Amino acid sequence: MNRRSMILASGAVLIATPALARQPGQPASAIQRWGLLIDTSKCSADCTICVDACKAEMGLNGHGRPETDAQYVRKIDIKDPATGAAHSLPVMCQHCAKPACVDVCPTGASMKRADGIVLVDRHICIGCRYCMMACPYKARSFAHEEQSGQKPYLPRGKGTVEGCTLCVHRVDAGLEPVCVESCRAKAKGAMLFGDLKDPDSDIAKRVAREATTRIRADLGLEPGVRYQGI
Amino acid sequence: MTMRTDYLDIKPYTKGWLTLVAGLGVMVAVALFAVHHMESQGHWVTGMSNQVVWGMPHVFAIFLIVAASGALNIASIGSVFGREPYQPFARLSGLLAMALLAGGLAVLVLDLGRPDRLFVAMTHFNFKSIFAWNVILYSGFFAVVGFYLWTMMDWRVERFYKPAALLAFLWRLILTTGTGCIFGFLMAREAYGAAVMAPLFIAMSFAYGLAVFILVLAAAGRMTGQAPTEESLGRLLRLLGLFAAANLYFVAIHHLTQLYAAERGGVEAFILSGPYSPLFWIGQVALGGVAPLLIAFGGCAHQRRRRAVMASALTILGGLSQVYVLVIGGQAWPLNLFPGMDVSSAFGDGSLHAYAPTLAETALGLGGVAIAGLILVAGATAFGILPAPAPLPELATKCDT
Amino acid sequence: MLARLLLVVMLMLAGGTAAQATDLPSLPKARGGTCIEAPATMRREHPDMLKHQRDDTLRLGIRGAKASLKDCVACHATSAADGTSIPVNAPGQFCQSCHAYAAVKPDCFECHATTPAPVKEAAR
Numbered sequence: 020m021n022r023r024s025m026i027l028a029s030g031a032v033l034i035a036t037p038a039l040a041r042q043p044g045q046p047a048s049a050i051q052r053w054g055l056l057i058d059t060s061k062c063s064a065d066c067t068i069c070v071d072a073c074k075a076e077m078g079l080n081g082h083g084r085p086e087t088d089a090q091y092v093r094k095i096d097i098k099d100p101a102t103g104a105a106h107s108l109p110v111m112c113q114h115c116a117k118p119a120c121v122d123v124c125p126t127g128a129s130m131k132r133a134d135g136i137v138l139v140d141r142h143i144c145i146g147c148r149y150c151m152m153a154c155p156y157k158a159r160s161f162a163h164e165e166q167s168g169q170k171p172y173l174p175r176g177k178g179t180v181e182g183c184t185l186c187v188h189r190v191d192a193g194l195e196p197v198c199v200e201s202c203r204a205k206a207k208g209a210m211l212f213g214d215l216k217d218p219d220s221d222i223a224k225r226v227a228r229e230a231t232t233r234i235r236a237d238l239g240l241e242p243g244v245r246y247q248g249i
Numbered sequence: 250m251t252m253r254t255d256y257l258d259i260k261p262y263t264k265g266w267l268t269l270v271a272g273l274g275v276m277v278a279v280a281l282f283a284v285h286h287m288e289s290q291g292h293w294v295t296g297m298s299n300q301v302v303w304g305m306p307h308v309f310a311i312f313l314i315v316a317a318s319g320a321l322n323i324a325s326i327g328s329v330f331g332r333e334p335y336q337p338f339a340r341l342s343g344l345l346a347m348a349l350l351a352g353g354l355a356v357l358v359l360d361l362g363r364p365d366r367l368f369v370a371m372t373h374f375n376f377k378s379i380f381a382w383n384v385i386l387y388s389g390f391f392a393v394v395g396f397y398l399w400t401m402m403d404w405r406v407e408r409f410y411k412p413a414a415l416l417a418f419l420w421r422l423i424l425t426t427g428t429g430c431i432f433g434f435l436m437a438r439e440a441y442g443a444a445v446m447a448p449l450f451i452a453m454s455f456a457y458g459l460a461v462f463i464l465v466l467a468a469a470g471r472m473t474g475q476a477p478t479e480e481s482l483g484r485l486l487r488l489l490g491l492f493a494a495a496n497l498y499f500v501a502i503h504h505l506t507q508l509y510a511a512e513r514g515g516v517e518a519f520i521l522s523g524p525y526s527p528l529f530w531i532g533q534v535a536l537g538g539v540a541p542l543l544i545a546f547g548g549c550a551h552q553r554r555r556r557a558v559m560a561s562a563l564t565i566l567g568g569l570s571q572v573y574v575l576v577i578g579g580q581a582w583p584l585n586l587f588p589g590m591d592v593s594s595a596f597g598d599g600s601l602h603a604y605a606p607t608l609a610e611t612a613l614g615l616g617g618v619a620i621a622g623l624i625l626v627a628g629a630t631a632f633g634i635l636p637a638p639a640p641l642p643e644l645a646t647k648c649d650t
Numbered sequence: 651m652l653a654r655l656l657l658v659v660m661l662m663l664a665g666g667t668a669a670q671a672t673d674l675p676s677l678p679k680a681r682g683g684t685c686i687e688a689p690a691t692m693r694r695e696h697p698d699m700l701k702h703q704r705d706d707t708l709r710l711g712i713r714g715a716k717a718s719l720k721d722c723v724a725c726h727a728t729s730a731a732d733g734t735s736i737p738v739n740a741p742g743q744f745c746q747s748c749h750a751y752a753a754v755k756p757d758c759f760e761c762h763a764t765t766p767a768p769v770k771e772a773a774r
Contacts, residue, residue: 043714086298093596127375146362155437164291176761178362
């Protein structure tokens, strides 16, 4: 099992040029901007592989309470009532360039890293939930109960706000987010991750060549996640 | 101040005083118990969720904070606008403002996910956040109004009275604008995100603050045996009618503008004819707006004291309804990620978000009211705050409003 | 009368504290090799080291620093007889013993994992 997943992972590494791991001691830099490209024509309505992979990776043990359980990424099913056309797509924190959540956080806990990843500094989060009010994408969750069994690379605790980190712990190690990896490994490979500012990256080439849209683009927040087929 | 006003000396530890303080104390104790329950278990025991993140505690807190800035109005009318009949009420107005704000803030802080990090909130400021500005404005309010009260009570700083009054007046206008902008700046939400939120909150504060002030005055009059004059209550009642009208005006403008935008049709139908519409029409508009207006200007079937108290109580009920519809109704309407589409997900997209307040949340909210009450009683006992009714000549006509 | 009562209370307190003073924390042995700094330095500086580093790691994205809470836990967590890791803030464990003695409740483990990553994941 180990060797198989390693071969698959290395295959993914070869096929899609990943980020190179950052040198220890090097800060994140604005030369890069991480983003996602999601081709929703490859998203099946009943497929939740990305969601399950995220929950497993991030240690999001549900408590059987869907209204208050944390969810970093979810599948949304859309139907056009006028035509009947239906799509399905995963929606997570859009890692905006001008994040509304960062603007409204009173303590500055909601922050954007230099390379575009939007995070919550849970050391200074006071749990006021104003960022959850402000986010146009309902990307964030609040930890409604005592947490246990956290993953060492993703601390999370009661009373603070959390959301998709674009698997920053993996990105810094030169890997891609688990949602992207699991979609490629177990589903139809709808998701592509990469550096939007690197003209040689797959994602930059595709978004330059093909038409893509961003959810609620009119709000002017410049999300880092682009979609096709919606 | 050309009139000389006598202020009442409230005797502590009398039977009535002790009963009042004990009652308020019990409310605070229950609230603290509720907070302990919510904090130790986590917020899953409340009705708040990832969809409706602000609930009953915030309804109470916002009401108290908005009323706080409005309660200062009376003092401002007397000092900034130089209207003498209102000057005896200035001290009560200032103390009430501080008490209400303290109560509201207590509720807000105790509902935080990490209230132990209040110190972090007071030392780390993101100046782009209107919330951070509100923290600064609220803290400053105590200092400014405290100083204002001092200039009213201590002859040695009386020369600062006018500048302090002006500063307090401007500060509370900026503060209430800030509170309104907490919602007005949320461009993502269809029920908020409008510039009219700021003046709406100013109008709300005028109405709620005065209503609370009238009730406190009437209650204090009853308890001390020195009731305020009919004339003064009549004045305040007329003012309340005006403020209720202003509130109605901004609500009307807000909804009319929203109705004009095709994209806002959904949220407007939700507010005006959905599950929250009884609260909106009966609570907010009828009881909180039209009824006080009628009572204030629609003839004088009863004496002014009764009408003033009635109108104030209705304004407060209407105000709580208004804040509830705003805070909770506004969150119950789902975010519109895909305009024009039918949407569903496992995370509440596309469907109305349910919220039912729990006992603990309501207890916390009422605890904030009790904290305000305790501060008021303590202040009125320690200092001369409640005015002895001045023997003004009654305008004795058959029907004076 | 009052003075006598006070004297008795003071003697009791003194006796009590004298008894407490000998209960120094006993820390379980760490797994790994040497710590990043000498024990005396660590005892005094570890809060500041961690607090400084947390901002560097989280806000600036600097990885692989010397002071890493994850690595502390990985080294200082002990295992039970059946091989499962015991949380470092459990009674008698590394972090807990010292903090109980110093009467300080660290906030870290509200959020941070109290056991190291399983070996399979660590190698990923």
